[in-house]
Amino acid sequence: MSAIGLTSEARAAVFDGARGELQQLWTGERAGRRRFITWRRALGCVVLLCALGAGVFTFLYVSIDIPDPNEQAKAESNLYLYSDGSRLARTGEVNRESVPLSRVPEDVQFAFVAAENKDFYSDPGISVTGTARGIVNTLLGKGKQSGSTITQQYVKNYYLSQEQTVSRKVKELVISLKVDRQNSKDDILAGYLNTSYYGRNAYGIQAAARAYYGKDTQDLTFEEGAYLAALLQAPSQYDWAVASPEGKRLVLQRWNYVLDNMVDEGRLDRAARQRVRFREPMAPGPAAGLAGQAGYLLDAARRELMASGISEQELAGGGWRITMNIEQDKQRALERAIATGLGETGGDAASAAVGQDLNRQAGAVSVDPRTGRIVALYGGRDHSTHYINNATRTDYQAGPTFGPVALAAAMENQGRNGLDQVRETAGDLGIDPTASGFTAPQATALGLIGVSPLEMAGVYASFGNDGRKVTPSIVKSVQRGGTRTEMPDAVGGQAVDPGTADIITTSLSGGGFGDEETIASASGSTDDRKAQWFIGGTADLVTSIGVFGEDAQTQKQVALDDFAGSSAAEMWMTYTGEARGDDAGAGEPEPLRDS
Numbered sequence: 001m002s003a004i005g006l007t008s009e010a011r012a013a014v015f016d017g018a019r020g021e022l023q024q025l026w027t028g029e030r031a032g033r034r035r036f037i038t039w040r041r042a043l044g045c046v047v048l049l050c051a052l053g054a055g056v057f058t059f060l061y062v063s064i065d066i067p068d069p070n071e072q073a074k075a076e077s078n079l080y081l082y083s084d085g086s087r088l089a090r091t092g093e094v095n096r097e098s099v100p101l102s103r104v105p106e107d108v109q110f111a112f113v114a115a116e117n118k119d120f121y122s123d124p125g126i127s128v129t130g131t132a133r134g135i136v137n138t139l140l141g142k143g144k145q146s147g148s149t150i151t152q153q154y155v156k157n158y159y160l161s162q163e164q165t166v167s168r169k170v171k172e173l174v175i176s177l178k179v180d181r182q183n184s185k186d187d188i189l190a191g192y193l194n195t196s197y198y199g200r201n202a203y204g205i206q207a208a209a210r211a212y213y214g215k216d217t218q219d220l221t222f223e224e225g226a227y228l229a230a231l232l233q234a235p236s237q238y239d240w241a242v243a244s245p246e247g248k249r250l251v252l253q254r255w256n257y258v259l260d261n262m263v264d265e266g267r268l269d270r271a272a273r274q275r276v277r278f279r280e281p282m283a284p285g286p287a288a289g290l291a292g293q294a295g296y297l298l299d300a301a302r303r304e305l306m307a308s309g310i311s312e313q314e315l316a317g318g319g320w321r322i323t324m325n326i327e328q329d330k331q332r333a334l335e336r337a338i339a340t341g342l343g344e345t346g347g348d349a350a351s352a353a354v355g356q357d358l359n360r361q362a363g364a365v366s367v368d369p370r371t372g373r374i375v376a377l378y379g380g381r382d383h384s385t386h387y388i389n390n391a392t393r394t395d396y397q398a399g400p401t402f403g404p405v406a407l408a409a410a411m412e413n414q415g416r417n418g419l420d421q422v423r424e425t426a427g428d429l430g431i432d433p434t435a436s437g438f439t440a441p442q443a444t445a446l447g448l449i450g451v452s453p454l455e456m457a458g459v460y461a462s463f464g465n466d467g468r469k470v471t472p473s474i475v476k477s478v479q480r481g482g483t484r485t486e487m488p489d490a491v492g493g494q495a496v497d498p499g500t501a502d503i504i505t506t507s508l509s510g511g512g513f514g515d516e517e518t519i520a521s522a523s524g525s526t527d528d529r530k531a532q533w534f535i536g537g538t539a540d541l542v543t544s545i546g547v548f549g550e551d552a553q554t555q556k557q558v559a560l561d562d563f564a565g566s567s568a569a570e571m572w573m574t575y576t577g578e579a580r581g582d583d584a585g586a587g588e589p590e591p592l593r594d595s
Contacts, residue, residue, distance in 0.1 A: 077090050077091060077318055078319070078321075078322065079321050080298055080324060081324065082323075082327070083326055083328075083375075084327070084328065086328065088297065089289050089290060091289065095200075095202050095207045096194075096202075096203035096207055097206040098204055098206070100190060101186050101193070103218045104190075104193060104217050104220075109225075110222075111225040111226045111229045111262060112150075112229045113150070114265060115226070115257070116229070119149075120149065120185065123149055125149060125151035125152070126149060126151065126152060126177055127149050127152070128173075150188065151188050151192075152172050154191045154192040154195060155179055156172055157191075157197075160172060193205040196232055197232075198211070198212075199235025199236050199238075200212070200235075200239065201316070205228065208228050209228070212227070212228065222268070223259075223276055223278070223279055224279065227251075227279075227281065230254035230257075230258055236302065237250070237251075240280050240281050241282075241388075242299075244393065245395055246434075255278060259273055283387065286385070287384070290383050291383060291384040292383065292384075296377060296378070296379025296380060296390075296391060297377055297474070299389045299392070300377055300389065301324060302315060304475050305322070305475060305478060308487055319480050320478060320479070321478070321480070322477075323475075323476040323478070325375060325474055325475070326377065326474065327376065329579075330375045331375075334364055334378050334543075336574075337571050338575070341574070342362060342566075343357065344381070359549060359550060359558055360547060360550075361381070361390050362380075362545065362571070363389070363392075363546050363548065364377065364378040364546070364575075365454045365472060365544050366544075367461045367470065367472045368461075368542075369464040369465045369539075369541075369542045371490060372471060372472055372490025374457075375541075377454075377474065378391060379391045379392075388555070390453070391453050393452055394432065396451070396526070396531040396546060396557070397450060397527065398447040399525060399526035399527065400522060400524030400525075401447065401451075401456060401522045401524065402447035402449055404459075405425060405426050405431070406444045407507075408463075408501075411496075411497075412497065417444070419439070419443070423438055425496065428469065429458070429469065429495045430455055430459055430462065432455070435449050437449040437450050447526065447527070454472055454544075457535070457542055457544035460520070460542050461542040462495050462501070463501045463505050466501050467494050467496040468493065468495065469491070469492040469493060469494070469495035470490060470492075471491075471492065472490065473490035519536050521534065521535060521536030521537070521569075522534075523568065523569055528559065529549070529560055530559055530560065531547065532546070532567065532568050533545070533547075533568055534568035536572055538576070538580070541579060545568045545571050546568065547560065547571075548560075549561075
């Protein structure tokens with residue numbers, strides 16, 4: 001029907017409908033064209049990127065050759081200095097003995113494969129996703145997350161360095177591909193086992209077998225091999241002789257993971273797995289040059305450097321010049337005060353044992369609250385015979401010295417000081433919020449939380465610094481090959497309100513040295529009588545001293561017996577008087593108040 005014979009209204013309706021259909025058709029066509037163009041361009045971009053990626057990879061593969069082995073076997077020593085630049089210690093003599101794979105029991109070999117790279121025998125030598133994740137984490141400053149294959153770790157150990165840079169990771173990827181093509185899997189596994197760092201200054205599985213089990217590699221059992229394999233993830237943290245309770249839990253978890261993987265891969269009978277029991281490795285032998293307090297000081301420095309992002313493998317590589325905040329005069333004063341307090345007055349071992357309680361240990365940290373610098377640290381009687389660092393151990397209760405933390409939590413939370421509030425405030429002040437004892441009944445009232453002298457020195461230094469968080473720092477500066485590594489500032493933001501800190505400090509203030517400034521202090525014995533504390537400070541020196549009951553033979557915690565030696569408070573007074581240059585003979589200081 002023609003539109004000519006229609007009324008004007010009807011014609012208008014027909015034309016409007018036609019125009020609408022044409023507009024819809026045109027719009028749809030244009031949208032389709034736009035969709036087609038967008039899809040085509042996207043496809044082109046993908047193809048271009050793939051071509052560029054392939055070109056870049058081809059260029060890298062051709063241009064990067066397998067280098068000569070690095071000089072790790074001739075690693076430089078690390079030099080540790082006091083704050084004034086005088087030498088404290090030098091470490092770095094490499095303990096390494098390579099062995100052929102034929103001397104490594106097969107089930108021990110499989111333990112390492114199960115721990116680190118279950119697909120080792122079938123992979124091309126690399127993990128693209130793991131390497132990509134590592135590069136992203138490096139760019140974002142998120143620390144070290146491996147994800148590398150055994151081949152990649154071998155390449156890093158044998159051909160490259162431990163530095164965490166994108167260029168090193170790219171080289172690692174390319175060289176690993178070439179190494180996997182040019183070497184047998186057995187050769188790569190042997191190289192990996194012989195170049196890995198196991199802690200205790202042991203490079204290679206033979207040195208590790210001697211250091212942890214006192215035997216040669218061929219005599220290792222698969223249970224022992226599983227422990228050495230687990231150890232590689234965190235050598236110092238997982239070293240059973242010095243590990244914290246949390247460290248022991250983690251390494252046992254890792255050890256079980258290794259054995260379970262061996263079962264899953266058909267390398268260990270399930271029934272045999274059920275019969276396996278963990279065998280503790282032996283204690284380490286004394287390290288040359290680290291007797292007395294030196295070993296404890298270096299241990300604290302290593303912990304801090306690792307927390308700042310330097311890996312244990314990088315440190316073991318040597319070449320580091322590490323200047324400590326430790327001041328020699330204060331360090332010697334702290335050593336004398338505690339040695340005297342523990343009854344160590346004899347000139348030889350036999351006479352020293354007379355008049356002292358060998359089941360009594362001590363740990364102490366002395367901090368400048370204005371800067372957070374650790375100026376003195378006492379870790380134990382002798383690092384060559386007692387490997388656990390009493391200054392950093394967290395397995396003894398805080399007792400009455402935790403009271404100010406609970407009070408601060410109540411003040412910060414308008415009178416509410418439930419477990420969550422106390423845990424949060426404790427964490428803000430530097431105490432590990434996952435520490436043992438937090439969930440025990442009356443944990444905060446009795447101070448059942450596990451803490452270290454280092455942590456408590458930081459807490460009380462924070463109170464003395466108007467509530468700004470003080471994280472005690474033992475490392476003043478660190479450099480390697482002319483490159484200086486920046487360390488985090490020891491004094492941070494507000495942990496608690498300045499008003500809260502002022503009230504806490506005032507409530508703790510009591511005696512003093514003559515007419516000089518007063519001392520803010522807290523002290524007392526723990527509910528289980530296994531620890532006695534004294535933490536006190538002036539405007540320029542906060543010192544935390546803990547005296548701990550520990551069986552000299554088994555190193556298990558025991559209650560402190562009555563002892564004629566000095567209390568923690570007396571040790572503190574002797575040290576602080578000498579460290580501040582006060583004349584000890586001028587008269588007795590005013591009594592300190594116990595909290």
